[in-house]
Structures are given as C-alpha cells and as structure tokens.
Amino acid sequence: MAKWGMVIDLDKCTGCQACTTACAMENNRLPGENWQDVLFYHEGTYPNVNLMWFPRPCFHCENPSCVSVCPTKATYKEPEGGFVLIDWNKCIGCKYCQVACPYGVRFFTDEKAVVQPDIRGVFPGTDRQWDPPYKGPQDDPSRGIGIQPHGVVSKCTFCHHKVSKAPKGVADLDEDIPELKEYVPACVRVCAPKARFFGDLDNPESHVNKLIADQRGVRLKDETGNKPQVYYLSGGAAAAVPSLRSMTDKT
Amino acid sequence: MSTATMHARLPILPVALAGLVISVAIVLYNLINQGHAAYGTDNLGMFWTFPIVVYDYFLLTSTGLAMVATLALVFGGDDFRPIIKRALWLALAGLAGGVAVLMLELGKPIQALWLIPFSFAFDSPLYWKVLCVLGYVLALLWLFSRLSRTGWSMASVRGMALLTLVLALGVTVIAGVVYGSQSMRPFWASGDIPVAFLFESLLGGLAFIIFFTYMAYGFKQDGLPASVNRLFSDKLPSLLALAIFLHMLFVLARMTSGLYGNAEGLQVWQHIVASPLFHLELWVGLVTPLVLLLLPTTRRIGSVQILAALLVMISLFIARYEYIIGGQLVPLFKGAWAPALLSYSPSPTEWMLLHPPCP
Ligand code: SF4
Ligand code: SF4
Numbered sequence: 163m164a165k166w167g168m169v170i171d172l173d174k175c176t177g178c179q180a181c182t183t184a185c186a187m188e189n190n191r192l193p194g195e196n197w198q199d200v201l202f203y204h205e206g207t208y209p210n211v212n213l214m215w216f217p218r219p220c221f222h223c224e225n226p227s228c229v230s231v232c233p234t235k236a237t238y239k240e241p242e243g244g245f246v247l248i249d250w251n252k253c254i255g256c257k258y259c260q261v262a263c264p265y266g267v268r269f270f271t272d273e274k275a276v277v278q279p280d281i282r283g284v285f286p287g288t289d290r291q292w293d294p295p296y297k298g299p300q301d302d303p304s305r306g307i308g309i310q311p312h313g314v315v316s317k318c319t320f321c322h323h324k325v326s327k328a329p330k331g332v333a334d335l336d337e338d339i340p341e342l343k344e345y346v347p348a349c350v351r352v353c354a355p356k357a358r359f360f361g362d363l364d365n366p367e368s369h370v371n372k373l374i375a376d377q378r379g380v381r382l383k384d385e386t387g388n389k390p391q392v393y394y395l396s397g398g399a400a401a402a403v404p405s406l407r408s409m410t411d412k413t
Numbered sequence: 414m415s416t417a418t419m420h421a422r423l424p425i426l427p428v429a430l431a432g433l434v435i436s437v438a439i440v441l442y443n444l445i446n447q448g449h450a451a452y453g454t455d456n457l458g459m460f461w462t463f464p465i466v467v468y469d470y471f472l473l474t475s476t477g478l479a480m481v482a483t484l485a486l487v488f489g490g491d492d493f494r495p496i497i498k499r500a501l502w503l504a505l506a507g508l509a510g511g512v513a514v515l516m517l518e519l520g521k522p523i524q525a526l527w528l529i530p531f532s533f534a535f536d537s538p539l540y541w542k543v544l545c546v547l548g549y550v551l552a553l554l555w556l557f558s559r560l561s562r563t564g565w566s567m568a569s570v571r572g573m574a575l576l577t578l579v580l581a582l583g584v585t586v587i588a589g590v591v592y593g594s595q596s597m598r599p600f601w602a603s604g605d606i607p608v609a610f611l612f613e614s615l616l617g618g619l620a621f622i623i624f625f626t627y628m629a630y631g632f633k634q635d636g637l638p639a640s641v642n643r644l645f646s647d648k649l650p651s652l653l654a655l656a657i658f659l660h661m662l663f664v665l666a667r668m669t670s671g672l673y674g675n676a677e678g679l680q681v682w683q684h685i686v687a688s689p690l691f692h693l694e695l696w697v698g699l700v701t702p703l704v705l706l707l708l709p710t711t712r713r714i715g716s717v718q719i720l721a722a723l724l725v726m727i728s729l730f731i732a733r734y735e736y737i738i739g740g741q742l743v744p745l746f747k748g749a750w751a752p753a754l755l756s757y758s759p760s761p762t763e764w765m766l767l768h769p770p771c772p
Contacts, residue, residue, distance in 0.1 A: 270456060386596050
C-alpha cells in the first residue's frame with residue numbers, strides 16, 4: 163500500500179503561485195479559498211525587510227488532529243494512499259477540525275468570501291456552494307472532491323481523483339514521465355522550477371525518500387504530533403515560517 | 414408571595430418570550446440570506462465565535478446549577494431544599510437555550526442529531542461530550558420529575574442525584590478537554606483547563622441560583638420565605654465567596670503564566686490584559702463581589718447578594734468570551750492574508766443569539 167507524500171524544495175520555489183492557480187482550476191476553488199496556497203511573510207522594517215514565501219497544501223498528516231477530533235468520522239484517513247479526506251455526507255460543519263488543524267488548511271463553505279465581490283452571487287449554486295461555468299468532471303462528495311455542498315468543511319485532497327488512479331507500485335509520480343503525468347497532483351505538475359516532488363513515502367526506492375534523506379527534509383511543527391506527509395527542503399535558505407510573535411517583536 | 418404572583422407583577426416571562434421569538438426570527442432570516450457570513454466567523458482563523466461562547470456559557474452554567482442541586486441533595490442536607498428544584502429547572506432551561514444556539518451555529522444541525530451519536534468516534538472529545546450531554550439531559554429530567562412529585566425525601570433521591578452529579582461533572586470536564594487538548598493552541602492547551610471549567614461552572618451555578626431565586630420573589634429580601642432567607646443569610650453567600658476565590662486563582666494563575674510564557678499564541682494574554690474588558694471581568698466581576706461577600710456588614714444584604722451574583726454572571730461571560738476568542742486570535746499559517754492578531758467583534762446577528770437561553 164502506498165503512502166503518498168510531497169517534498170517541497172524551498173530553495174527552488176519562486177513564489178509564482180502557479181500551484182495555487184492550478185489547484186483552483188482543478189478543484190473549482192472559490193477565489194481566495196485556496197486549498198493550496200503560497201503564503202507570503204515579511205519581517206522587519208524598511209530598509210531591513212526580509213520577504214519569505216511558503217507553499218502550503220494540506221499535509222495529509224500521518225497522525226492528523228483533524229481526524230481525531232471529528233465527532234462524526236467525516237474526516238478520515240484512507241488506508242490506501244494515506245489521503246486525509248472529508249466525507250461531505252457526514253460533515254455537520256462543527257468546525258472542530260478547522261480549530262484543530264495546526265496548519266490552517268481548512269475552509270468552511272458558508273463564510274463571507276475572502277475575495278470580494280463574492281463570485282458566488284454571479285454563479286449561484288443550488289445544493290452546492292457555487293456553479294461556475296467551467297467545472298472539473300470529478301465529483302465525489304464522500305471524499306470531499308468537487309464543489310462542496312452547504313454547511314461543510316473542505317480542503318486539499320492531494321488530487322485524490324488523479325493520484326488514486328496511478329498504476330499500482332509506482333514509486334514516484336513525476337510530471338516528466340509521460341505515462342504518469344496524468345496522475346500527478348495539479349500543483350506538482352505545473353511547478354515550473356520543479357520545486358515539488360510527489361511519491362510513495364513507504365517505498366525506500368522513491369525519489370521523495372532520497373530527497374528527504376539526502377537534503378534533510380523537515381516537517382512543520384512536529385511538536386504537535388501530527389507528522390505531516392509533506393516535507394520541506396530548505397538547504398541554506400530560510401525554511402521557517404516566522405511566528406507572529408517574532409514579527410511583532412521586531413517591528 | 415408565590416412565584417405566580419410575582420410574575421403577574423413583573424411580566425418577565427411574556428416579554429422574554431416575545432423577545433425570543435423576534436430574535437430567533439431575525440437570526441434565521443439573516444442566516445438564510447447571508448449564510449454564516451451573518452456571524453463574525455471567517456476562514457482566516459475565527460472559527461468558533463460568539464455562538465459557541467453563548468452555548469458553552471449556558472452549558473457550563475447548566476452543569477453548575479445541576480452541581481449545586483445534586484451536591485445539596487447528596488451532601489447538603491435539608492437547608493438547601495428550598496433551592497434544589499429551582500436549580501434543576503434553571504439547569505434544564507439554560508441547557509435548552511445553549512443547545513438551541515449551538516443548533517443555529519452548526520452547518521448541518523439536523524443531521525448532527527444522528528450523525529454524532531452513531532459515529533462511534535471514540536477519539537473525539539466532542540463525541541463523548543454529546544453522549545454525556547444526552548445522559549445528563551435524561552438524568553436531569555428524571556430527577557426534576559421526581560422532585561416535582563410531592564413527598565420526596567433527600568434519601569429517596571440520593572442515588573438519582575449522584576448519577577446526575579457524575580454526568581454534570583463529566584460534561585464539564587469534557588467541555589474543558591475539547592479546548593485543553595489542542596496542543597497547537599498554547600492559549601487553550603493545558604491540563605488544568607477541565608478543572609478550571611469545573612470551578613467556573615460551579616461558580617456560575619451559585620450565582621444563577623442566587624439571582625433567579627431573588628428574581629422569583631421580586632428581588633425583595635423580605636419577600637423570601639424563612640427557609641430561603643436562612644440559607645441566603647448564611648451558607649450561600651459564603652459558598653459564593655469561596656467559589657469566586659477559587660475561580661480567581663485559576664484566572665490569575667493562567668494570566669501570569671500566559672504573560673511570562675513565550676509560546677506563539679500566549680502573546681494574546683498581553684492583548685487581553687491591556688483590554689478594559691479583562692479588568693471589568695477581574696475587578697468589577699470578581700474582586701468587588703468577593704469583597705462585598707466577605708464584609709460582615711454587607712454579605713447578608715439582599716441587594717448586595719443580587720448585585721454580587723449579577724456581576725459574577727457578567728464576569729463569567731467575559732471570561733468565556735476571552736478564552737474562546739483568545740485561543741483563535743493568532744492566525745495559523747495565513748501569511749499576508751492575516752499579518753497580525755485577528756480582530757473580532759460579534760456581529761448584530763450574533764448578539765441576537767444571547768436571547769434564546771435567557772428566558
Ligand atoms: S494539515 Fe491539517 S487538515 Fe491536513 S491532515 Fe494535517 S491536520 Fe488534517
Ligand atoms: S466540520 Fe465536519 S469534518 Fe470537521 S470536525 Fe466537524 S464534522 Fe468533522
């Protein structure tokens with residue numbers, strides 16, 4: 163059984179947001195409700211300003227706090243592949259998972275739109291959040307794939323609708339391998355500087371495992387015990403997301 | 414003077430019911446037209462806001478009232494008999510109001526009624542909380558109906574009272590675990606939160622029973638029956654003072670470690686301590702009633718007791734608000750979308766939610 167994971171090389175990421183855009187197109191995201199986002203941070207004051215960016219999907223944690231807190235088992239970890247998914251038929255919108263996710267990757271459907279004007283008013287949905295003129299064909303509410311209904315929480319699925327169809331036993335899903343590129347998550351496939359890698363963390367031969375071992379991949383906030391399946395490579399560059407406290411202290 | 418006579422003079426119930434209908438209608442209208450945008454919640458980090466504050470406040474008040482009644486039944490003796498039934502009734506009313514507010518907050522409230530109990534999500538504190546609340550409601554109803562029949566004795570209901578007490582303690586402790594277990598939010602996470610919730614809840618129960626007993630007798634001390642008067646001039650003010658003191662210890666201990674702690678999230682304490690609301694909570698809502706209840710010259714005066722209870726009720730509401738909102742003020746991984754502490758104030762629709770539990 164594969165355990166899919168992602169490696170993001172922060173030295174290579176240019177902060178171009180192609181991944182965010184590709185995810186939005188692939189998954190019919192509402193503007194600003196980015197399942198995959200590149201977060202920008204700045205620290206200090208002019209002329210000593212440090213600008214940083216940080217790509218952040220859902221980390222499909224090995225020991226996800228969002229799963230353990232869910233009172234209806236709507237959020238669950240799929241044994242095959244290790245995806246953390248949401249069954250929208252079971253989600254009651256209590257938002258405990260939003261509270262419990264240390265990485266802020268979840269969205270409640272019925273909030274005020276982050277980006278105004280609210281495009282839901284232009285393409286209103288009936289039983290779903292909105293009805294955009296172009297929609298991806300994938301729709302699986304039991305896995306939180308597609309456009310979400312009202313009253314539920316949503317998040318990145320690691321492009322389950324693509325990855326789960328990959329041939330069994332492949333170690334890596336690399337967009338440069340023509341026969342595999344259709345199975346590669348949208349954010350990985352479009353990354354121009356090739357800062358993202360996707361593969362099987364349980365396969366010792368996978369490229370992602372080699373990257374993690376050779377370049378000392380790190381997981382974020384390991385102290386929470388969530389054990390993300392997304393690793394960051396930082397080389398000599400700054401990998402850390404500055405805490406709000408450090409930012410406040412310096413400005 | 415009977416309760417019915419007092420209600421005839423003070424038309425509290427009809428006014429409250431009319432207010433309830435109007436406020437629920439406004440909330441529903443806004444929810445249907447604006448979705449959750451009618452509340453002050455967002456996807457940047459303010460996930461649980463005023464509705465959860467109101468719900469938790471009344472849930473804990475309810476368990477506190479149940480604790481007062483059942484502790485009295487199990488350990489207290491006949492002195493407490495005059496307030497037991499009223500405490501249970503208030504516990505039921507507060508719980509009903511609090512749960513009604515929760516239903517107005519959930520994304521799918523109706524489905525929650527069967528999806529939670531039949532999920533068997535043993536890992537989730539919320540699952541256990543709901544199970545415990547279900548048991549607690551049944552125990553409360555059972556005990557209340559038993560006490561509504563004439564001729565009950567303390568001994569005959571002790572077993573039932575003990576069961577209700579255990580369930581009330583269970584609900585309160587699990588309500589604390591819901592927050593205290595969240596390691597990614599240092600403002601919330603602490604092993605002592607469930608214990609702090611117990612004291613807070615008991616304090617709320619005492620304040621509510623004092624206030625509403627006076628209310629039932631037109632806020633007049635000389636209207637109190639002799640048995641009630643005896644209790645109110647002796648044990649109850651002392652218990653209230655003790656509960657204020659214990660709760661204050663928790664508030665001050667958490668504040669001190671929060672101010673000295675360096676973990677991301679604890680900076681919220683500086684924000685809270687700098688706000689007038691916190692000082693209202695501490696000095697006006699806790700210190701003032703404590704002093705009034707400790708001074709021999711004031712502690713037995715009815716109007717002082719009413720004031721003390723009211724101040725405590727307000728202080729506890731502020732405490733609940735600051736705890737729930739404070740734990741979410743530091744945005745987690747939002748980058749430039751939220752570059753500072755989040756700001757939040759309840760929307761008009763959210764204020765309306767204060768009404769349902771109040772009648
Ligand atoms: S990143 Fe958050 S939402 Fe994703 S699996 Fe981990 S805890 Fe759950
Ligand atoms: S909002 Fe939905 S997925 Fe999240 S904890 Fe509640 S029921 Fe589970």
